[in-house]
Amino acid sequence: MQKQREMPYVAHVFVCTNDRGGEKKSCADNNSQLTKDKLKQAVDEKGWKGKVRISTSGCMGLCGNGSHVMIYPQKVWFSGVLPDDVDEIxxxxxxxLEDD
Structure with missing residues (x-):
């Protein structure tokens, strides 16, 4: 039986890594897997484990403007993300976290 509970993280970061194999534009075209890996590394280095979760996301529906990163539940959305944008995220x- 399922149990409903409060989310255990202050922020849950979703990185779209959807890859359409070159048939259509997709977030993977902007090396979104590397973006995700760099975000995970930053969370580890900052000691945010348990407060911030980095997860892979499937398509967020706006592939033409990808890669996309969403921070939930704060409703923060980044489009056109490249691995070099990780510091801003x-x-x-x-x-x-400071506001929490």
Whole structure:
């Protein structure tokens, strides 16, 4: 039987890694897997495990503007993300944690 509970993380970060194999534009075209890996590394280095979760996401429906990163439940959305943008996303997570 399922149990409903409160989310255990302050922020849950979803990184779309959807890959359409070159048939259509997709988030994977912007190396979103590397973005996810760099975000996970930053969370580890900052000691945020247990507060911030980084997860892979399937298609978020806006592939033409990808890659996409969403921070939930704060409703923060980044589009056109490249691996070099990780520092900006980490800064946004840091502000969220400071406000918690």
């Amino acid at each position: 980490v800064s946004a997570i840091e502000r969220i």
